[in-house]
Amino acid sequence: MAYDRNNVFARILRGEIPCNKVYEDTHVLAFRDINPQAPTHILVVPKGEYVSLDDFSANASDAEMASLVRALGHVARAEGVVESGYRILANTGAAAHQEVPHFHIHLFGGRDLGGMLPRR
Numbered sequence: 001m002a003y004d005r006n007n008v009f010a011r012i013l014r015g016e017i018p019c020n021k022v023y024e025d026t027h028v029l030a031f032r033d034i035n036p037q038a039p040t041h042i043l044v045v046p047k048g049e050y051v052s053l054d055d056f057s058a059n060a061s062d063a064e065m066a067s068l069v070r071a072l073g074h075v076a077r078a079e080g081v082v083e084s085g086y087r088i089l090a091n092t093g094a095a096a097h098q099e100v101p102h103f104h105i106h107l108f109g110g111r112d113l114g115g116m117l118p119r120r
Helices: 008-013 053-059 062-078
Strands: 021-024 028-032 040-046 086-089 105-109
Touching (some): 021 062, 040 062, 053 062, 062 105
Antiparallel strands (some): 028 040, 040 105, 086 105
């Protein structure tokens, strides 16, 4: 999947589409998902043009990587889900149903999230 500079997250980062921001620093923007799958559903998005975790881990600076991890922790604490538990998820590629070609991490919480994948 190639990076598309007109993807919805790129447009949000440029201020062309509004978002309900919960956190921002030099390298990361975090905002509420418009179609939440849990009471807490935040998208944590690096500001750089990265398609996937693979792309991000290979090409992002140490500062960008640290900022992303710190943002996840900050958001979890600010949303009050640390004690009860939360899940982070990043879909990569077609088989994982990645819908937006901009690396992002979902942070879910606020209820029992159930098992991750059905056991086979």
